[in-house]
Amino acid sequence: MNPSSVPEPEPEQVEPLRYLSKAEAMAIEKELLEDYRFGQQQLIEMWGHACAVAVTRAFPLSSFTKKQPTVLVICGPEQNGSVGLVCARHLRLFEYEPTIFYPKRSQNMLYQDFTTQCEKMDIPFLSYLPTEVQLINDAYNAVIDAVLGMDGVQGDGKEPYASILATLKQVKIPIASIDVPSGWDPESGNQDGISPDVLISLMAPKKCAANFAGKHYLAGRFLPYDIQKKFELNLPDFPGTEHLLQL
Template identity: 75%
Template sequence: MNHSSNEPEPEPIEPVRYLSKADAAAIETELLRDYRFGQQQLIEIWGHACAIAIAKAFPLSSLSKKQPTVLVVCGPEQNGSIGLVCARHLRIFEYEPTIFYPKRSPHSLHQDFTVQCEKMDIPFLSYLPTEVQLINDAYNLVIDAILGPETDHMDVREPYAGILVTLKQIKIPIASLDVPSGWDADEASTDGINPDVLISLTAPKKCAASFPGKHFLAGRFLPYDIQKKYELNLPEYPGTDCFIEL
């Protein structure tokens, strides 16, 4: 079958842009300042989208142990609060999250998310289980919400340095939120943990370009003007989904 030579060539699809730490921070600042998003609103959007992506990657029916138990390890900054929101939504989706949050933030916003989890009867651990306990104590999955893109990966202090050592040893799957803990957001790392699943937020960070596992993009809310300004070339999300597998 001959095609006429004057048919227009299909537009080339631009690849998704992987953000530097500086660009990710600039986008968040614009959302808060110019677009009047609230910090609590952004954390809620991201945490909810993470929970939906995790439910897709690890459906209830696939979890082998008797209960669909999930250990959510939360750090002291915004990434930890996204983990708290994620845990609350997983509880609503009938998973059984437990939270380890060793250094609670003094910020009232983060405290609000903590109270919301407590009111959902989500247990908080006072210590991180050992590798043996993590494997034998019926956790199906660990969610890494420890260190986000804002953290200097060269300055990981206790208790987080010890937590990362433990998480590097375990065999159960790990899902990291936005940036795997111990990685530099701007470059792939060999120092941090090696999650099975990465859920990038807003747009993927540069370090995710070489991520070998299952990679989701979550948080479908960015105003079109910001997408255009930063040339994000975000993929078409299917239907009404708030996440997509990259």
């Protein structure tokens, strides 16, 4: 047989990355907490750290045009907001200068602990949200959206969230959203929400991210292999010891 006539081996089929519904994401988190005995604090800490690393990659210190590497972190009252608090704390350790706007502080003791950690590290908390003009002129380089997350459009019609979303729709500085951009439905996507430049997906991307056109980072390497297989996540290979991947 002519060696040139030997057929080429079929390339290995790579299954596409799974985009999760809200119910699927909640089921994975429930299994992590109840079956695998992850603690909520443990998950939030890992996610917040990964978000801070993603911010440093999307907005490296050398890219900031303003003298001070200031970042405004806007936090909601639920879990997404607590991830934002942890993100701010790690950004401070990475030599950024985060400021936090946290208008409705949670009564959850765990979230209060995250708040205390930020206060003890002298991260300033604002009592009001700057206007879109102030956000630009007051030397903020970027905004971290940790407002609604998986709560999606459910809370965006209530104050202060309606005003926050109205302001974020107008700003010209870059926005990075944690898991689900505020004002987006976790499954159907952007109905009347903000338009972030960066999205940081936790565990696996949500269905709303399927058509996201900006920089998209995934923090999902910590997931046990059995969970990855059970939910057919088809996560990409993380190089080396990386726990964060740009999709």
